[in-house]
Amino acid sequence: MTANGGVDGHRAAVRSLIDRQPDHPDLLRRLCLAAVDAFAACGCGISVMTADGTQGISATSDPVSKRVAELQFFLGEGPCIEAYAAGRPVLIADLSDAVARRWPVYAPAARGDGVRAVLAFPLQIGAARLGAARHAGGPDHPGGCRRLDPRSSISGTGPSCPRPRGW
Numbered sequence: 001m002t003a004n005g006g007v008d009g010h011r012a013a014v015r016s017l018i019d020r021q022p023d024h025p026d027l028l029r030r031l032c033l034a035a036v037d038a039f040a041a042c043g044c045g046i047s048v049m050t051a052d053g054t055q056g057i058s059a060t061s062d063p064v065s066k067r068v069a070e071l072q073f074f075l076g077e078g079p080c081i082e083a084y085a086a087g088r089p090v091l092i093a094d095l096s097d098a099v100a101r102r103w104p105v106y107a108p109a110a111r112g113d114g115v116r117a118v119l120a121f122p123l124q125i126g127a128a129r130l131g132a133a134r135h136a137g138g139p140d141h142p143g144g145c146r147r148l149d150p151r152s153s154i155s156g157t158g159p160s161c162p163r164p165r166g167w
Contacts, residue, residue, distance in 0.1 A: 026059060028046055028058050028059035029059040029060070029061070031046070031059070032044040032045065032046060032059050032060055032061040032065070033061050035061070035133070035135060036061045036135075039119075039135050040137070041119075041135040041136060041137050042064075042065075042114075042115070042136050042137045043060065043061050043062050043064055043065030043068070043115075043135070043136045044060065044061045044065060044133065044134065044135050044136070045057060045059065045060040045061070045065045045066065045068070045069040045080075045133070045134050045136075046058045046059045046060075046123070046131065046132075046133050046134075047069055047072075047073075047080050047084075047131045047132050047133075047134070048130060048131035049080075049081070049084045049129070049130075049131045049132065051129070055073045055081075056073075057069045057070065057073075058131070064113055064114065064115075064136075065134075065136060067113060068110050068113055068115055068134075068136060069134065071106055071109050071110060071113075072106060075103075075105045075106050075109070077103045077104075077105060077106045078103055078106040078110075078120075079092065079103075079118045079119075079120035079132075079134055080120045080131070080132035080133075080134050081132075082120065083120035083121060083122045083132045083134075084122050084129060084131060084132045086122075087122050087124065087129065088122065089119065089120065089121045089122070090118070090119070090120040091119050091120075092117060092118045092119070093117050094116065094117060095107050095110055095111050095115060095116055095117065095118065110136075115136045115137070116137060117136065117137040118134060118135070118136050118137075119134065119135040119136075120132050120133070120134045120135075121133050121134075
């Protein structure tokens with residue numbers, strides 16, 4: 001298989017995940033819902049950010065994800081802000097007290113909303129940084145999903161991340 005064939009196959013798999021979501025005019029919300037299914041997450045959010053400090057939420061999969069995303073912008077700390085600033089993924093399997101030192105206000109607040117794990121990825125095209133996407137998981141999340149495992153979510157293997165069909 002050629003490299004381009006592999007890319008086309010991945011695009012087709014992502015498109016299939018999005019197309020299986022309930023009909024909704026907001027493509028980014030459908031993308032969030034597809035990410036929840038693909039990564040066995042409880043919730044997902046896509047945020048836009050700029051170097052001048054402009055921040056906003058573009059889409060979320062559910063009300064809890066929206067509230068947790070808003071927390072980051074209100075508090076000025078959290079995984080999406082860090083992923084955007086550093087230009088690298090932030091993978092936290094357990095928002096325990098140890099992580100609370102990293103985000104002393106965000107971590108306890110997110111745990112209060114039932115979030116136990118977060119995966120945040122910078123959204124970037126070439127040198128243009130656009131924002132970040134965040135996946136959340138935890139047994140106390142109203143979505144009732146399993147624990148997110150950063151290793152399996154990245155590789156697409158393991159019990160907490162069924163690999164999407166066609167990948």
